[in-house]
Amino acid sequence: MTTKAERxxxxxxxxxxxxxxxxxxxxxxxxxxxxxxxxxKGCIYGHFKGKDDLSEQVVEYSLNxxxxxxxxxxxxxxxxxxxxxxxxxxxxxxxxTYISGxxxxxxxxxxxxxxxxxIKKKVAAKFITGQQGLSTILQQxxxxxxxxxxxxxxxxxxxxxxxxxxxIIICRTIDSAQPMFELVNDxxxxxxxxxx
Amino acid sequence: MTTKAERxxxxxxxxxxxxxxxxxxxxxxxxxxxxxxxxxKGCIYGHFKGKDDLSEQVVEYSLNxxxxxxxxxxxxxxxxxxxxxxxxxxxxxxxxTYISGxxxxxxxxxxxxxxxxxIKKKVAAKFITGQQGLSTILQQxxxxxxxxxxxxxxxxxxxxxxxxxxxIIICRTIDSAQPMFELVNDxxxxxxxxxx
DNA sequence: AATAAAATATACCATTTAGTATATTTGCAT
DNA sequence: ATGCAAATATACTAAATGGTATATTTTATT
Numbered sequence: 001m002t003t004k005a006e007r008x009x010x011x012x013x014x015x016x017x018x019x020x021x022x023x024x025x026x027x028x029x030x031x032x033x034x035x036x037x038x039x040x041k042g043c044i045y046g047h048f049k050g051k052d053d054l055s056e057q058v059v060e061y062s063l064n065x066x067x068x069x070x071x072x073x074x075x076x077x078x079x080x081x082x083x084x085x086x087x088x089x090x091x092x093x094x095x096x097t098y099i100s101g102x103x104x105x106x107x108x109x110x111x112x113x114x115x116x117x118x119i120k121k122k123v124a125a126k127f128i129t130g131q132q133g134l135s136t137i138l139q140q141x142x143x144x145x146x147x148x149x150x151x152x153x154x155x156x157x158x159x160x161x162x163x164x165x166x167x168i169i170i171c172r173t174i175d176s177a178q179p180m181f182e183l184v185n186d187x188x189x190x191x192x193x194x195x196x
Numbered sequence: 197m198t199t200k201a202e203r204x205x206x207x208x209x210x211x212x213x214x215x216x217x218x219x220x221x222x223x224x225x226x227x228x229x230x231x232x233x234x235x236x237k238g239c240i241y242g243h244f245k246g247k248d249d250l251s252e253q254v255v256e257y258s259l260n261x262x263x264x265x266x267x268x269x270x271x272x273x274x275x276x277x278x279x280x281x282x283x284x285x286x287x288x289x290x291x292x293t294y295i296s297g298x299x300x301x302x303x304x305x306x307x308x309x310x311x312x313x314x315i316k317k318k319v320a321a322k323f324i325t326g327q328q329g330l331s332t333i334l335q336q337x338x339x340x341x342x343x344x345x346x347x348x349x350x351x352x353x354x355x356x357x358x359x360x361x362x363x364i365i366i367c368r369t370i371d372s373a374q375p376m377f378e379l380v381n382d383x384x385x386x387x388x389x390x391x392x
Numbered sequence: 393a394a395t396a397a398a399a400t401a402t403a404c405c406a407t408t409t410a411g412t413a414t415a416t417t418t419g420c421a422t
Numbered sequence: 423a424t425g426c427a428a429a430t431a432t433a434c435t436a437a438a439t440g441g442t443a444t445a446t447t448t449t450a451t452t
Contacts, residue, residue: 004419005429022310026223030410041411043430051410101310106362109369110306114218114297124370131366158366158375159359159382166302166362167354170327173305174320179354186355200449201399226440237441239400247440 009047012037013061016054021062021101024111025055025119059112059119062104063126069098070130080141084160084191087134091164092184094171102172105130106165131157151194160187205243208233209257212250217258217297220307221251221315255308255315258300259322265294266326276337280356280387283330287360288380290367298368301326302361327353347390356383 002010015037020028030051033044048054073090077083090098097103105126112120134157141147163183171180198206211233216224226247229240244250269286273279286294293299301322308315327350334349359379367376 003428008429024220024222024307026220027307027311029408031408040431042414042432045411046429102306106365107306109365110298110303111220111223113365113368115223120369127366127370155375155378155382158363159379162362162366162379163355163359164362165365166358166360169302169305169309169361170323170354170358172309173316174323182351183355183358186351199398204399225438227438236401238402238444241441242399 005047008039008043012039012044012047012054013058016058017062017065017104018100020055020058021099021104021107024107025059025116026111028055030054055116056119059104059108060122062099063108063122066099066104067126067130071133074133074137080137080144080146081191081195083137084134084141085188088160088164088184088187091168092180093177094168094180095175095177097168103165103168106169131161134161145196147191147194148196151191156191156194163187201243204235204239208235208240208243208250209254212254213258213261213300214296216251216254217295217300217303220303221255221312222307224251226250251312252315255300255304256318258295259304259318262295262300263322263326267329270329270333276333276340276342277387277391279333280330280337281384284356284360284380284383287364288376289373290364290376291371291373293364299361299364302365327357330357341392343387343390344392347387352387352390359383 012033016028016033019032019036023032030041030044033054034040037044044054048057070087070090073086074083077086091103094102101107105123108119109123109127112123131154135153138147138151138153138156142149142151142153164187167180167183171177208229212224212229215228215232219228226237226240229250230236233240240250244253266283266286269282270279273282287299290298297303301319304315305319305323308319330353331349334343334347334352337343338345338347338349360383363376363379367373
C-alpha cells in the first residue's frame with residue numbers, strides 16, 4: 001500500500017516533469033512547481049532537499065518514464081524489424097511528443113552538457129543503454145536471418161538515433177512535422193536495404 | 197572607422213557568446229557577463245536595453261558567426277562533393293566545437309523551443325536557409341553529373357544535418373568522439389552510393 | 393587644449409528566488 | 423475514537439537578480 005507521502009511525491013514528480021521539459025532546469029523556479037502542484041514550500045521541501053535535489057529527481061523520473069515507454073512499445077513486437085519500426089514510429093511525431101516539450105533525454109542532454117555533471121552522467125547512461133538495446137535488436141536480426149551481416153548494428157543504431165533526435169529538434173523549431181515523416185521513411189528504407 | 201562603443205559592444209557579444217552557449221539563456225545572469233567582460237552595469241545597459249535584448253543579440257551573433265564560418269568552409273570548395281564533405285568535416289569533432297559548448301544553433305533550438313518565440317524564429321530561419329543551402333549544393337551536384345538523380349537533395353540534406361547535430365549531442369554527453377567519427381564516415385559512404 | 397557628447401562606473405532599489413523555522417493539519421496504528 | 427507521528431501550510435529571512443539614477447571618465451571634434 002502506498003502512503004500519502006509517496007503519492008504526493010509521485011504527484012510532484014509527474015506534475016513537474018513537463019514543466020522541466022519545457023523550461024529546462026535553469027528556467028524552472030520553485031514557485032513554478034508550487035503553482036502547478038498547488039502545494040506549499042513546506043510540502044515540497046519535506047520531499048526534496050532543495051532545488052538541486054528536486055531537479056535531479058524530476059529529470060531522473062522523466063528519463064526513466066521515457067525509456068520505460070520506449071521499452072514497452074518495442075518489446076511488444078516480436079521480429080527485429082518490427083521492433084526497430086516500433087522505435088522509429090514512437091518518435092515520428094515531433095510536435096505532439098510523448099511528454100510535452102520534446103524528448104526529455106535530448107532536452108536534458110543539451111542543457112546539462114556543461115553545467116550539471118551529476119545529471120549528465122544519468123543521461124549518458126540512458127544513451128549508452130539505449131544504444132546497446134538498439135544494437136542488440138539489430139544483431140539478433142542478423143543472427144536470425146532478418147538482416148544481412150553487412151549491417152553494422154552499433155553504427156546503424158547510432159546513425160538512426162542521432163538522425164531521429166536531431167530531426168525532432170529541427171522540426172519542432174521550424175514548426176513542421178513533414179521533414180520528420182520523410183526522415184522516418186528514409187530510415188526504414190535504409191534498413192530495407194539490409195533485409196534478406 | 198569603428199567607434200569605441202561599437203568595439204565595446206562587439207567585445208561584449210564575443211565574450212558573452214560562449215557563456216550563453218554553455219549555460220543557456222536561462223542559465224546566464226547579468227553578473228556572469230559583468231564578470232567575464234570586467235565591465236559594469238552602466239556600460240552593459242548602455243549597449244543593451246535589458247537582459248532579454250542582450251540575450252537576443254548574443255544569440256543572434258552566435259548564430260550568424262556559426263553560419264558564416266560554415267559558409268566560409270563550404271564555399272572554399274569547388275565540387276558539390278567537396279562542399280558536402282567540408283560541411284560534414286566542419287562538424288566532425290563534437291568535443292572541441294568551433295564555439296565552446298557545442299553547436300549554438302542546436303543548443304539554442306532546444307532551449308527556445310517552448311519559451312522564447314522571437315529567438316525561435318531566428319533559429320528556424322537558420323535551419324531553413326541551411327537546409328536550402330545543402331539542398332542546392334546537392335541539386336547542383338546532380339545537374340553537373342557528380343551525383344545520380346536518384347539522390348533526393350532535400351531529404352538527404354535533412355537526414356545528414358539531423359544525424360550530425362543529434363550525434364554531436366550524444367557524443368558530448370557520453371564524452372566520446374568515436375561514434376561521431378564513424379557517423380561521419382557512414383554519411384560520406386552513403387553519399388558515395390549516389391556518385392556516378 | 394577646451395568642450396560637449398558619448399561611454400562607462402558607482403551606488404542604489406525592487407523583485408524574485410531559494411531556503412528555513414515553526415505552526416497546523418492530516419493519516420493511521422492502536 | 424484517540425493520540426502520535428508524518429505530512430503539509432504559514433510566515434518569514436537572506437541572497438541573488440534585473441534594473442535605474444546619477445556621477446565620472448573618456449572620446450573626438452573644434
